[in-house]
Amino acid sequence: METTATLNMKKLEPDVCLICGTRNPDSAVQCGVCFAPMAVVRDAIAQEREPEIVSVIGESNVGKTVYLGVLLDMLAQRAGDFKAIPKGAYSVDLQQTVISHLAHRMFPPKTPMEANQWYWAYYQVLHRQLERWIDLVMPDMAGESLAAEVANPHTFRVIHNLLNKSSGMLLLCDAAQAADGATQPDFFGMKMLSYIDSVMAVGRDKRITTPIAIVLCKADHCPECFDDPEAFVEANFNRVWNLCENRFENVAFFAASVVGSLGYAYDQKNQEATPVPLHTALCGILEPFEWIVQQL
């Protein structure tokens, strides 16, 4: 009997974009419509498995690039129960950029809004406990593009297609800002979830089953959220919490931190302070991903 994966594989063609289904010229490097790398579909055909898309989403400057880059590096270094193999050199670019910048005590550059400049990672991941190989595609989307798409749906078609095809999502929220009393992270999270709700388009009486990990980023600023992330979300992201309860069936809460200590370089001439990541102290990076993988 053919498995579902094998049946789906029949639909994959090397010149048809995995994300938006557009037929592209044989020589195309990126899809001409959504700019996903065509290597993803070609690699997927070579693997004879349809890949699972896991999207890392969140507001601009919340730390999506750093989180994803560090996560990929941990997977590549066999952290936890994982073994990971990048499929193509393009998959390594993001982790290399993030790790080399952090090693030089800098944050990586901002992700441009132009979709053709986003990093995409395609990894073959083995969870040793589950004894199962999964092909994961993880794009690093610009927070500004996400915000624009959420505000005006179909501004960036690639985001709509990606979220619609995602098997799991990591929604990154700025715990440091929320702990300071800012409402913006809560509102953004709420908008994002509301958008996902409309993209997934399930009936009013049903809840969305796609696994969503709510990750409290920059948790080193408010270590209390490591103790009980769920309680932290309920207290500081109450709108998000309520929406999750109402519309999402499969949600889990995590806290994560990458930077161990932060210094500030002050430019007296321009009166500007630049944050300097003095060292990394990874905490809670792998857990949300592990949970997502278990749900797939």
Added chain:
Amino acid sequence: MDRSATLTPVGTSAENTQLVDHAIFTSVRSHMGEGYRIIAASGGIRPEERMELTRQAPSHGALLSSEPDAVGVIGFPVPTGRYGVGYVRHAGKEHTSRGGLRVHTHFVFLNHEQFGRFACDPWLVAGAIAAIDGDEPSLKSESTLPTLDLGEGSTQLPAEKAMLPSIEAAWYSSIIRESIGGAKLIANGSALSENCEHLAWRLMPRVLREKRSMAIGILYSPARGVDVYFAADRVDETRRAAAATDVKWIDPSESLPGSQASVSPPHGAHADSSPYAAWFHLVDQALAEGRSAELVRLCDAINADATADGLTTTARLYDHLNRIHAAGRDEAERLTARYAGCAASCGAQKMLLERFHKAAEIRLAELDAESQGSSGGINRFQ
């Protein structure tokens, strides 16, 4: 060199004002959020325009040059019928301190008439924005801006280029051929004379300029789907980004599409088999003879009907206008009869027809005088 840096500031006058909707797209931190977004906009900007603006707007690291004074221009039609022009520049350090400078774009949206007052030329519109904004781009996050007064407009011609090197003339010709044919193209003018990109844009019929998007000074991104992109710098990078796409690459160091066409075929016969052959012939001839300014004026007047038939009629009319000055009686009468009841389908044809009728009248009078003079001579001889 940053080519788009040579904008001509356009003055404003209190008498003849044009109020336009505008928006500022940049990265600031405010109570509503942070990152690149529309931080301020006038009330008349419609949702479709906001969406298109967000798709087109350059974000972090998008200016080709990392110099603080780097600028770029972007122009694009929007589904509402208006034309958006963005004046792009740096505005200090990016506030998240993740390296690089903040990219700031001031967009304006012009209707058909307003864009026409700038000869459908984004360089001139950007010049007007630059004159208004001054040295300090606004970083104020405001929900509603008042409309912007762009002044009376300007149809100033790009700097005239007397005799063009043949390779540069061929480059312009190729751009015109490809853009009239509707192709998306990248034109590398980095090795050519200053402002060649501006002249190339103005050598397109005005009615086509209204429908084509363009960009200069910003990083090439296929995501923008720009029709005419001018690669003024970082050419190799642009080439890589455009690889394996259907975008035409127009580069003076390579074989230029259409450049093999003969510049001086006999009247009425064109080596080019394109339906636009007569127009291309006119363009090639005008460029070869150093009449680029005249050609720009003609293109500026083509405010409708840039179809093959329309441009062929305009090209023939232009040719006949040149010929009528030295035409013999038979030809002058034949051409006069041909255009006697002719209706113009665009501003250029109207202008040429008026000139033609005047020139034909003068020529026929000259021929009459000559004929009277010669018959007088005969009389004297008799």
